[in-house]
Amino acid sequence: MEVIVRSTAEEAAAVVADRFEQVIRSHPEGVTLGLATGSSPVLAYRELIRRHREEGLSFAAARAFLLDEYVGLPRTHEQSYYRFIRDNFTSQIDIDDALVLSPDGEATDPIAAAARYDRSIVEAGGVDLQILGIGATGHIGFNEPTSSFSSRTRVKTLTEQTVTDNARFFDSPDEVPIHVLTQGLGTIMEARSIVLTAQGEHKAPAVAQMVEGPISARWPATILQMHPSVTVVLDEAAASQLELTDYYRYVQDNKVRLPH
Numbered sequence: 001m002e003v004i005v006r007s008t009a010e011e012a013a014a015v016v017a018d019r020f021e022q023v024i025r026s027h028p029e030g031v032t033l034g035l036a037t038g039s040s041p042v043l044a045y046r047e048l049i050r051r052h053r054e055e056g057l058s059f060a061a062a063r064a065f066l067l068d069e070y071v072g073l074p075r076t077h078e079q080s081y082y083r084f085i086r087d088n089f090t091s092q093i094d095i096d097d098a099l100v101l102s103p104d105g106e107a108t109d110p111i112a113a114a115a116r117y118d119r120s121i122v123e124a125g126g127v128d129l130q131i132l133g134i135g136a137t138g139h140i141g142f143n144e145p146t147s148s149f150s151s152r153t154r155v156k157t158l159t160e161q162t163v164t165d166n167a168r169f170f171d172s173p174d175e176v177p178i179h180v181l182t183q184g185l186g187t188i189m190e191a192r193s194i195v196l197t198a199q200g201e202h203k204a205p206a207v208a209q210m211v212e213g214p215i216s217a218r219w220p221a222t223i224l225q226m227h228p229s230v231t232v233v234l235d236e237a238a239a240s241q242l243e244l245t246d247y248y249r250y251v252q253d254n255k256v257r258l259p260h
């Protein structure tokens with residue numbers, strides 16, 4: 001796990017955008033992106049939109065899979081993740097809208113819809129770069145504590161803490177759906193590379209567990225310690241409970257450079 005700490009959320013977002021740019025430019029024949037919603041990736045998406053507009057970064061060869069969706073929220077609802085990703089990112093770049101896919105939260109049979117969605121990711125050849133946020137409970141996607149490490153896309157029930165955390169996006173806490181469709185931990189772990197970003201002090205305990213804690217379903221994000229290519233990009237507040245920050249900075253300052 002590579003840990004990068006930046007002074008501000010904007011600087012952290014630029015690092016995340018760099019990862020996207022690298023993977024997009026190195027896959028001109030087509031690239032599959034895994035997209036998170038929520039507030040964590042929004043600054044990085046904004047930076048990517050800027051690079052698209054001002055520097056010609058093109059997403060024309062990209063397809064995308066979202067991590068999750070609320071059960072029962074119509075696509076037209078501004079807090080559906082179908083709509084959120086379009087409003088905050090994909091409608092402002094040149095990706096083909098038909099190739100921005102998400103679990104079907106309106107399906108009459110959400111369990112079957114989850115299985116279908118999982119298959120569609122595998123059939124597309126998997127995800128090249130997955131961006132993740134982390135919840136205060138340690139969830140990635142909506143894999144709340146005690147989620148199976150081998151889980152696939154399925155229906156989950158949000159913890160009360162996550163419902164409370166997400167209530168800020170809705171007019172009232174009662175409006176937050178408690179059920180979601182989410183990629184499983186096993187599904188997320190199949191992405192070829194992962195970048196997780198977190199900002200703010202409220203994320204610090206979950207970040208410390210994820211990076212330095214014991215691997216346990218109590219903190220689902222700890223499974224990322226088992227992935228061969230994960231970069232964690234933090235602002236200082238989110239990094240504030242890490243014990244080894246000096247070492248992570250030292251690693252960044254002394255990166256191995258290959259001879260040209």
Ligand code: F6R
Pocket residue numbers: 035036037038039040041067068132133134135139140141142
């Ligand atoms: C969203 C997702 C969640 C969020 C997490 C953090 O698609 O899968 O895991 O990344 O709940 O949410 P924010 O970024 O709003 O703090």
